Amino acid sequence: MTANFEQIQHSAREEWERLTSGDTPVVLVGTATCGRSAGALDTLNTLREETAGHGLACRFVEVGCLGPCYAEPLVTVHKPGEATVCFQSVDKKGARKIAAYLAGEDLPTELAFATTGSERIPDIPDLMDAPMMKGQVRRVLRNCGVIDPGNMNHTLARGGYTGLRRALELGREDLLGELEQSGLRGRGGAGFPVWRKWKFCIEAPGDTKYIICNADEGDPGAFMNRSLLEGDPHAVLEGMLIAGLTIGAAEGFIYCRAEYPLALERLAVAIGQAEEAGFLGPDALGPGRPFRIRVKEGAGAFVCGEETALIASLEGRRGMPRPRPPFPAVSGLWGCPTVINNVETLASVGLIFQNGAAWYTEYGTEKSKGTKTFALVGNVQRPGLIEVPLGTTLRQMVFDIGGGVSGNGRFKAVQTGGPSGGCLPADKLDIPVDYESLQEAGTIMGSGGIVVMDERTCMVDFARYFLDFAVDESCGKCGPCRLGTWQLLRILEDITQGKGTAADLDLLEEVGRNVVRGSLCGLGTSAPNPVLTTLRYFRDEYVAHVVSRTCPALSCRDFIAYQIDEEACNGCTVCAQLCPVEGISGTRKTPHLINEAVCTKCGVCSDSCTFDAVLTVNAVDLES
């Protein structure tokens, strides 16, 4: 690290100060992948054009994601002399209103989400009191949606790299000690104590050691790491530098999914800036102590999230796991001792050294310290990215922060841990989210995906969905995983297609248990979890499929039929126009009729009806 760190930091703070309290209006637009898919780039362009039209000179800053995806695109406006306001759902029309506000018109309060500075406005909540934000503790995500991820000075002004600065003055024992006191556990899923992993690597013989950042976020339904890399890439680099310093590595790799082009782009920019500032390079960890970081793009294989498979992939081979031990901390990349940590873990390392272990442990439970980010998605009112203290209950996350189930739905289940995790019913909502409690309930923390389901999600079909994923992603090396997941999938397909028998339920349990027992790596040993937990908590749904031949969620096509409610149908013709098999007849303003002989039960009519006139029923109920 450069000797003139204080000087660099000082000028960074001046730049930040100028931005936040200058005379020029500043407009922050969240343009992470999620913001972009909601139209943030159009919003940004409209804002540019409209403010120029008003003759205003504004500073536009592209920031990462603040978290409330449901309210995207988010625009934060600092008008000199006024409170800073974050606006939500800013489309082109909203952008015009904001430009007019900057030009002197009234604040468009209907668009206001929150105030973000120290100044308040009556009837507009402060950011941390706003919907979805209240109840969160934003530490790892403190910079996301606030700073320009492409400007290292923003990171520096907000304390970035001061953790590394402090770490450079500590000896190895103190570094490990602080980490141990912080109680930080791996945020990728298993929750292994980070200090212990590092210690194993330090003790392993060998002069060349490596640190790898696992950014191969493969869990479908999870995007914590993407948001962090897109919103605050330097936080990850700082963590890697501290890891390199502690274990004695001179080189680090970031293995990132190719599906995250923007994260890759922002990482490349951040690394370039850190090199230019001398934070990375020949004297990064002190005179003559180099540290470099290279980014490797994954090529699309879920199993590469497993440590040994990830290493195989980095070495240019098929990403297949191998038996452990030896663990990567002893024999990893090219046979050298290697530490592999998840994106969020490394970002937390920087924070711990910036603020101290005591600060870090202010939140959390006895065995699970600190905060954790979660992707709250599915049938929830307010989906998005959140950060809460470990020990927060699922109910607090789903109902207080997420606003409960979306639409008129009723809560049925919540799934944690992605394809390796399990589904929990309503009576488990009050368990605290920490590593041990979730495991006891049959699921895992995983990397942080929380999928909410309402009564329309069929739990058998949900298990089938994950097994389909497991079969696709099984690398094929060991038999129990390759053959077992395939068998589980076939049985689940039979059940969802009305071909299942009561004996299938026991068979699922038996095969599932054996796959857990016999598989080589984490993918196989956890792949049956979605089946085993749904059998444990939602067995009645399985029984309904195989005994009474009904799908309680009215989701499995082989069990259902569609009907039009003559009372509710006003003959708008939308369903008839959209029906792919021309199976709906009726003229304008008269109730329509579904021709069951041609109906393929695709569900487009029910999905498109805005009058709830298309009813879904169990076919057996029709017959009786």
Add this chain to the structure above:
Amino acid sequence: MASTDTDLAPILDTFERRPETLISLLQAVQGRLGYLPPEVLGTVARHARVPRSRVYGVASFYSQFRFNPVGRHRVAVCRGTACHVRGARLILEELERSLGIKEGQTTEDMEYSLETVACIGCCGLSPCISVGDEVSAKLTAKKVRKLFKNAQRSAHK
């Protein structure tokens, strides 16, 4: 479309001639050609100093690599958990009808390819698809039909 060693030389030369560059090499070659034609595997094998069998082994392992050409517009339906819960199946089926092809296929005029991907990472705005690098979110079957009427019109301009 035959690609000779000379076509690819400028790309290959940016990589060291070592086995561990294999995946990056294949990514660069596919980035240039859109897919991996059989004859290219040998070229890559020689450059990375590995047997052709290993190149095929690696290329067939990772879902990113394709052995067939794809359409000008790559339509990818997210099959992530959030999208699944919110009706990704309906979206895929509507796309199959709108484009007249099944998942994994390309239209005859090479305009569109239809595929599914594990997760785009826009779970808060599900269900979503990507067309090229652009993501469309909060979709319904109706929106899909509208979206692809427009896309087809602009493709024929």
